[in-house]
Amino acid sequence: MTISRVSGSRSYATAAFIILWLVIQIILPLVQKFELPTFRYRWARFSWSMYSRLGPRYEVRLFRIRDGGVAEPIPDVSRYVSGYRSPEPLPMIATYVSEEEVHDRFSRLVTHIARDRRDGYTYVASIRWTAYQRPIVPGLVEFHADAKE
């Protein structure tokens, strides 16, 4: 019969680990949920806020234009972001991200594509919020990036 005992200095290390674990598990969700120093409630990741908000719905269109012409598909768009298509709209849900994080992602994406292609086109991400977004978020947001030759 073998008994795995916790004794001596190991027990102090274990106790320190337990305390650290509990402090993180109790404090982290609290500060995520209640913004400091105002203690205002907010939805946040790592706060065990399952199903506490309806994920904002949006449609994103990725395309490119030249000299104010019609929208053209971005060639080989899946090379930049796997699973995306162009120029058709793509319905999405911001389940675990904020509206600002969605804007930031697509702003960075068109900048990345424009830098990579350098073909004189303007690369556009057009985001139309369709449901459950916060009132301060505009209904339509577009990001443009010029791909200088």
Add this chain to the structure above:
Amino acid sequence: MPMQRNSTGDETGWFAEVPPYRLATLRVALATTTLVFHVPKFNALIDRYVASTFHIPPAFPWIPPVTHAGGTLLMGLQHLAAWGLLLGFSPRLSAWFLSAVGFYLISLDPEHYSHNAQFHLTLLALVGCSGERVTLSQLLRGDDSGDKCPAWPEVLVRIQASIVFFYAALDKVFSPYWSLSGGLLAAMAVTEHGPGLAWLQSVNQAAIRAFPAAMSVMTATLEFSLAAVFLYRPLWRVGIVVGFVFVMYLEFLLKPGLFAWDMLAAFLVMMPAGDRSWTFLHDRECSSCLRNWTLLARLDWLRRVRCVPAQEAVAPESPPALGCDRKHTRFHLISPRGREYRGFDVFRVLAPIFPGPVFVVLVLARFGGGFLAARGFGHWDDLPYLMLGALLILWLPEVPRLVSRPLYGAPRGTSRDGAVPE
């Protein structure tokens, strides 16, 4: 940190030594959900990440991105670690590796995050703290080596479940979508089910839409109560029953990834283990009895059942009404309180005695069925509800006798207690 002894003789407290079977069962349960859901999902995230040239900056600038070669290696190692966890080979290393890789991937892109993934990775980390050394084959063998392991990982799992329910409830108090409005409940898209269960879902949805505020308050109250119950040992039994019903209801309503199944796995650390308080009676001379015992022993991961020859059970301390004149060629179980379950009746108590194997079967049914459902073969993901429904129906009077009749042969007749005589 105190240590005390409870009425059943188990030592409780952070540094008490406890039977390793609860943590081993939790490990196997988590390994199953890891293999059927977590690893495929996170390997798909790695695959998608390395297939794209565009990435947003990681949560911290010092976190390295995944390369093609690194991604392939991580995917392979995740499979290896999940199997190691299941079989009990380097389980601590495997659990910590899976947890670390998961949090690494979440830190690379916030779109990789989900609450159910966070909970799964947290439980994996706690399993990585466990001192149990029980391989899957030892777990299935049914014998008790007498090994013990420190209790504190079990205690942390219970507190973790409590923390999750507490913060989920707190969110419902402050969220404008919940509190007294219940607006989110009324607008929530629920899961589709097959015939029969679809009707139940529509009734359920109608009730939610009719009383969203009441449902909101009830959900928050229930979650606060569960958070409290898990911290108080005398209430664990009721907590497990209420918690089981609640998370299965969530699963039925929303199918929230792994959350319901991981929470059920966490409940395993509140089950009794190593007490051998259930008795399996058998006839020494009967070969089918020994086969039955071999089967039961393989399911008895928590070491709750002891095998006793019926000839010895007539001793004065034995449960009443047992004698050598009865044949014990069918399943014959006696509960710790002396209640007898014979033949098909045994199926009634399978879930509370053998929660580990029942959990694994339900998970395989859910995610195996989900695999088929996703490929257009019908609502096979409803299988767990049908299985649970069948177990519930067995508690109706006379049902076990009616069900067992065609299996055990009606012409030979049945005894008064539902057992079929030889």
